[in-house]
Amino acid sequence: MAAGAALPDPSSLAAAVRGGDRRALARAITLVESTRPDHRAAAATLLTALLPHTGGGLRVGVTGVPGVGKSTFIEALGAHLVDTGHRVAVLAVDPSSRLSGGSILGDKTRMTDLSRSPAAFIRPSPTAGTLGGVARRTREAMLVCEAAGYDVVLVETVGVGQSETAVAGMVDLFLLLLLPSGGDALQGVKRGIMELADLVVVNKADGDLAPAAERTVAEYANAIRMLRPPSPPWTPVVLSCSAQERRGIDAVWTAAGAFQAVMGEAGALAPKRAAQASDWMWSEVEETLTDAFRAHPAVAGRLPALEEAVTAGQIAPSAAALELLGLFRGPETGR
Numbered sequence: 001m002a003a004g005a006a007l008p009d010p011s012s013l014a015a016a017v018r019g020g021d022r023r024a025l026a027r028a029i030t031l032v033e034s035t036r037p038d039h040r041a042a043a044a045t046l047l048t049a050l051l052p053h054t055g056g057g058l059r060v061g062v063t064g065v066p067g068v069g070k071s072t073f074i075e076a077l078g079a080h081l082v083d084t085g086h087r088v089a090v091l092a093v094d095p096s097s098r099l100s101g102g103s104i105l106g107d108k109t110r111m112t113d114l115s116r117s118p119a120a121f122i123r124p125s126p127t128a129g130t131l132g133g134v135a136r137r138t139r140e141a142m143l144v145c146e147a148a149g150y151d152v153v154l155v156e157t158v159g160v161g162q163s164e165t166a167v168a169g170m171v172d173l174f175l176l177l178l179l180p181s182g183g184d185a186l187q188g189v190k191r192g193i194m195e196l197a198d199l200v201v202v203n204k205a206d207g208d209l210a211p212a213a214e215r216t217v218a219e220y221a222n223a224i225r226m227l228r229p230p231s232p233p234w235t236p237v238v239l240s241c242s243a244q245e246r247r248g249i250d251a252v253w254t255a256a257g258a259f260q261a262v263m264g265e266a267g268a269l270a271p272k273r274a275a276q277a278s279d280w281m282w283s284e285v286e287e288t289l290t291d292a293f294r295a296h297p298a299v300a301g302r303l304p305a306l307e308e309a310v311t312a313g314q315i316a317p318s319a320a321a322l323e324l325l326g327l328f329r330g331p332e333t334g335r
Ligand SMILES: Nc1nc2c(ncn2[C@@H]2O[C@H](COP(=O)(O)OP(=O)(O)O)[C@@H](O)[C@H]2O)c(=O)[nH]1
Pocket: 064, 065, 066, 067, 068, 069, 070, 071, 072, 073, 203, 204, 205, 206, 241, 242, 243, 244, 245
């Protein structure tokens, strides 16, 4: 929302989003991405109006190291989904997008087939901010897309830092893309990310890399059996594909369908989403409180000296925290 832009009426915007108006969808996402306090309030009203119409999509997170082929894979999967009658929204979590020039922003020109399709909606990553802020905006954009009738939402991570955990915490199915390795698997993949994966897909299974891709599948199929499955009773599976040649993409989607069926029959998807929603509420509360705390004049005035004293070992951290909290509460309410 440009500064000074007219505040859209949330209820008519909600109706337009539900009616399939793409411009309204884009405006609604811009509204939920805005950090202006009056926009935050309007966004909350909009989301409340849309909430009963959300939840109908399968939420899929796609992660993997830069260069593994996430964008190419999303383009291929998106095209397959559109061809089979789905409506697909593509979002990104990239807190560094301003610095790196944008992951999906640049990719949108590459996702040419998909961006031309009336059944697809591609949204560049919100501009840089804290991971928490960017993740929140992406999560809310996801809900808006579901209310607009998109039945598959694909969320791409940059594949570095903590964005994987943030995305895993907002999707139903977390998909890890891997590169074919030279035989010594469990390459650069952090164990923590493996533990989050519902589906592992070795990409670039084409040309000279095809045999290595199949070896990597076998190694990871073994490795993943040692880990606790992230979404029981679903047992993670390992597949291969070539996003570039668009082979194996249908098998990936079949596995996603099996995930949905297993989780649905076990009644496991709703509790997973409920736990995510509760975590989200608490992270919102914590982030807002921390911001307010740091911005409080008395706290801000005392913080540098206290922090220095704590790092120098002159004041106990708990004593410093107690003093700061006292300043935050103020003289009347401080106990
Ligand atoms: N051989 C091969 N190259 C691929 C495949 N998928 C992606 N690439 C190439 O790998 C590079 C990185 O792809 P990109 O989708 O931008 O990766 P991202 O950084 O994970 O989003 C590009 O040059 C792609 O053309 C594939 O299935 N096979």
